[in-house]
Amino acid sequence: METYYSEEELKTLGIKKYGFNVKVSRHVALYRPEELEIGNNVRIDDFTIISGKVVLGDYIHIAQSCGLYGGNSGIYMEDYSGISSHVVIYATSNDYSGRFMTNPTVPEKYTTGINCPVYLKKHVIIGCMSVILPGVTVEEGCAVGAMSLVNKSLVAWGIYAGAPVRRLKDRSKHLLELADKLEEEVSRLGKQIHDLKVGDYIEKKNLITYESAVQYASITGDNNPIHFETKEAYQSYYGRPVAHGMILAGFISGAIGGAMPGAGCIYEAQTFSFIRPVFYGDTILTRITVISIDAERNRVTLKTECFNQNHDCVLDGEAVVLPRKKSLPF
Missing domain, CATH: 2.160.10.10 (Hexapeptide repeat proteins)
Incomplete structure (x- = not known):
């Protein structure tokens, strides 16, 4: 025993x-x-x-x-x-x-x-x-x-x-x-379910650059001309190139995997609503907030939001993640 x-x-x-x-x-x-x-x-x-x-x-x-x-x-x-x-x-x-x-x-x-x-x-x-x-x-x-x-x-x-x-x-x-x-x-190991409480949040800032769009397109194959310096972009609804919305999804993934709850977590589900366009040169604030905790199933629901430099919400959604379960190695 x-x-x-x-x-x-x-x-x-x-x-x-x-x-x-x-x-x-x-x-x-x-x-x-x-x-x-x-x-x-x-x-x-x-x-x-x-x-x-x-x-x-x-x-x-x-x-x-x-x-x-x-x-x-x-x-x-x-x-x-x-x-x-x-x-x-x-x-x-x-x-x-x-x-x-x-x-x-x-x-x-x-x-x-x-x-x-x-x-x-x-x-x-x-x-x-x-x-x-x-x-x-x-x-x-x-x-x-x-x-x-x-x-x-x-x-x-x-x-x-x-x-x-x-x-x-x-x-x-x-x-x-x-x-x-x-x-x-x-902190580098990532949080466990007992470290979290409803209302906990983290924020992270990122700059949207034209170079990031080029890299994203080369990785994903999303070469839609509205994202680049093309005639189609300037004739589009927004009148200029618009950044890939999924770059913001990457910011959210980075914030979840890097800090809330951090290393060792498993990303189970995610919803997105793209509220406003994002343009090159925008500074994006990503906010991840704990909105519910299911300790029995080791699952946390997170509110996932992105805001531009004008404090306008450009992306809204929810994620479900499994925080790491392994105890500390000491």
Whole structure:
């Protein structure tokens, strides 16, 4: 049996929301999973307990035997953050002052709760067996050494350790360059279905040139004289040469294959309506917009539009594409 739940099994756990490439160990205990949100590229290892409101971003690792007790206030881990084994994070606790009784076996009227959200910002790493108390914000880029007690918020880009924790020195920001390289590499791979949402769009500009028409005609054999410097073109309805409409279709194909959703996608269907003519020297803005998503069938419907430099729509249509399904190669 696999160590982690399969995609189909994840659907049965009652998790509020999760992205792609999510690995949850079969030995993880989830309490109130309907309040758990998980981003993309997340791994949660054996014997971890997650209880209450917990929100995890992208590229997050939670090592074995951790405890995340979000209560009603929540624990929020941003992108590229991680916690080592046996780390415990509390967004909820009891009052230890002696003014109230403690522990959940006692009726609530004799106890009082402390509920404050905990935030781990981007690129935070927490060493093994550390404890983080309610109300703490660990700012971006902080590293906390093993067996530390984090009872106060930490200033960004520091290395901390101790019980209670104290700042030892500044932390290098070189990892930000590595993160940029990673995101650039991922962008070249193309988006998956879970990366997309209705309303997402991209725009790309292209110049229509006479040379592009000559090249298009040589490839396709469409040598209709209305597209060239001929008598027929100047006697036509438009009174001058008009560019091939299917050059615009190429712009749309390029935008879909290059960015929305990008590399690895499969073009399944496309409709076109040619609204206005396009002439040589026109600058065309191509816009691709997500209008519906069928995650079950891995299909996205896109609105495909082209506009000239006067903001007039010259082409309108819809496309159906299949985003890439293969996970990242790392």
